[in-house]
Amino acid sequence: MIQTLGLTRRYGERVAVEDLTLEVKAGEVLGLLGPNGAGKTTTVRMLAGLLAPSAGEAYVAGHRVTREPEKVRPRVGVVPENPGLYKRLTVRQNLRFFAELYGVGDPRRVEEALALVGLAERAEEPVATLSKGLRQRLALARALVHDPPVLLLDEPTSGLDPEAAKEVRDLLAELSLAHRAILLCTHNLAEAERLCHRIAVLKTRLLAVGAPAELKARLFGRRIVVTLARPAPGLPQVLxxxxxxxxxxxxxKLFVAVEEPERHNPLLVRRLVELGAEILYVEEEERTLEEVYLELVEGDRAA
Amino acid sequence: MRLRVLVLKEWAELFRIKMVLYSCAFMPLLMAGFAGFMVWQGRTLPPEAQGPLFNAALLYFLILPVMIPATLGVYSVVGEKEQGTLEPLLATPLSDLELFLGKSLVAVIPALLLTWGVFGLFLLAVLFMMPGGIPEGVLSLPWLLSIFGLSPFMALFAALVAMLISSRASDSRAAYQFAGLAVVPVLVPLIVYSARLLAVDLRFVALEGGILVALDVALLYLGIKAFRREEILIRWK
Structure with missing residues (x-):
């Protein structure tokens, strides 16, 4: 549904996005992680047909963003970092305006979108009276009102309090069940881990892409932690x-990196017992997405 | 269709600002008041002197269609930039032509309705004030054509200049400072009228109309060319 091929964008001398190649399939949520200035917003804008790439190409819902931005825009729902709502207008007026611009003829779509984000009760209130969380929900409704196959979300929970952020995340979790391709830019690693099928780490260039578990395994391997009753110096050497x-x-604690824990753990435990080790617990080491992210971003900085 | 949607949204938003409503109502009433006062002062003059005075009063109704769009139009793009609403708007299928024309019409239509409305009020007031009614030959075809035929093009000119300034300005204060420029070129024919350098006849009105149409088309083209979506998005965070 989304495909980029060597997508590059320069602002004068500065390269914002370099040679980005990735794909988001229908029904998939891809999290785009990266530090500030990594090119996330630029990527979203290129995919939305708002910025022209300096090089490369992107296909969104089957249309080339460079040649057919006017065909791309109706097929994309965008939630920018700033919701960009008309504060003097009511919730319904805001949504109806965008629905009509997108050519949505059926007024029921507006009501459905309002109900989906839980704003039906507050449809007649001016946007200025809504909390940040509710405004973000309205921005989501605006992105969904024309039922686009592609959603581009640029830090939709940024600046929200934990409760409001959770509400938006819950809503995103529901949306990801629909058959849409969703690109979610976020700084929140827990959010990415919860909502995204795959993660792409961007720092101008694409550093890595894959499912969270896959990235963890790729970077750190799979390690088993064996908790012993007492320290056993020299044990690693005689394994x-x-x-x-x-x-x-x-x-x-004995840390052992094995190729296939499911197959090799019983053999490992047997060998440890043979060597006289008293085992209390055996578990797989939990790596966080934060560790993966920092490893990639800091590794790139060091390189 | 999208043009109509944009215009209706802009009005719904604009007219919720009380200051805009007051200023839109105040300026035409003030101008009509000035015009009426001039006629009132000249009511005792001999009929041959009343004509030029009456014509001078009519000039106010040629200034109005320029002043109102300059005020309303200047906030249209810079206001969206400041509110952060431009990015979602640009992400819709709205074209630059629709955006530019729609936002211009937002300023042009109220300006024309107000101008013609207060002109009607002025004529009614004149009928009451002047015992002999409107002096003969004053409301000639060239003058009526100027007020009803040229004012849409004058208003569009002012709105397009305001839009051009608005889309290039870095903030609303700067935009308002420059918006006064929108009025200047349209004042030229008014100076010619008032100084009676040329007679206000059909030929003059046709010439002015032709120039205005050409200027409007050129400005619309220039405005769309100068409306750089990318630059606006990149410069306005």
Whole structure:
């Protein structure tokens, strides 16, 4: 549904996005992570047909953004970082205006979109009286009112209090069930992990893309943590198993990187028992998306 | 269709601002008041002196269609930029032509309705004030054509200049400062009228109309060319 091929955007001498190639399929939520200035907003704007790429190409809902931006725009719903609502108009007036601009003839669509984001009760209130969270919900309704196959969300929970952010996240989780391609730019790693099928880490260039678990495994491998009853110095050196990539001891915790934990863990445990180790717990080490992100971004900085 | 939607939204938004409503109502009434006062002062003059005075009073109704759009139009783009509403608007299928023309009409239509409305009020007041009625030959075809035929093009000119300034301005204060420029070129024929350098005849009105149409088309073209979506999005965070 979204496909970019070597997408590049320069602002004068400065490169904002370089050689970005990725794909978002229908029904998939792709999280775009990256530090400030990484090119996330520029990417969203290029995909929305608002900015022309300096090089490369992007296809959105089957249309080329460089050649047919007028065909791309009706097929995309955009939630920019700033909701950009008309504060003097009511909730319904805002939504009706955009619905009509998108050529939505059926007024029921407006009511459906309002109901979807839980704003039906407040439809006659001026936007100026809404909280930030409710405004963000209205911006989501605006992006959905023409039922686009592609949603581009640029930090939709930015600046919201935890409760409002959770409401928006819950709503996004519902939306991701529909058959849409969603690109979600966010700084919130927990949000990305919860909502996104795959994560793309961008820092002008694409650093990595994949499912959160896949990225963790790719960067850190899969490590097993064996908690022993007491420290056993020298144990890592005598393990001597072909499937063990590395082993280290930290106090009473033994960290073992294995190729396939599902197949190799029983063999590992048997060997440890043979060596006289008293095992309390065996678990897979939990890596967070934050660790993956920092590893990628800081690794890139060091490079 | 999208043009109508844009115009109706702009009005719904604009006329919720009380100051805009007051200023829109105040200026035409003030101008009509000035015009009426001139006629009132000249009511005792001999009929041959009343004609030029009456014509001078009519000039106010040629200034109005320029002043109102200049005021209303200047906020149209810069206001969207300041409110942060331009990005979602540009993300819709609205074309630059629709955006430019729609926002111009938002300023032009009220300006014309107000001008013609207060002109009607002025004529009614004159009928009451002047015992002999409107002096003969004053409301000639060229003058009526100027007020009803040329004023739409004058209003469009002012609105387009205001829009052009609005889309290029960095903030609303700067835009308002420059908006006065919208009035200047249209004042030229008014100076010619009032100084009676040329007789207000059909030839003159046709010439002025032709120039205004050409200027409006050129301005619309220039405005769309100068309306750079990318630059606006990049410069306005």
């Amino acid at each position: 001597n198993l072909p499937f063990v990539r590395s082993a280290s001891l930290d106090g009473a």
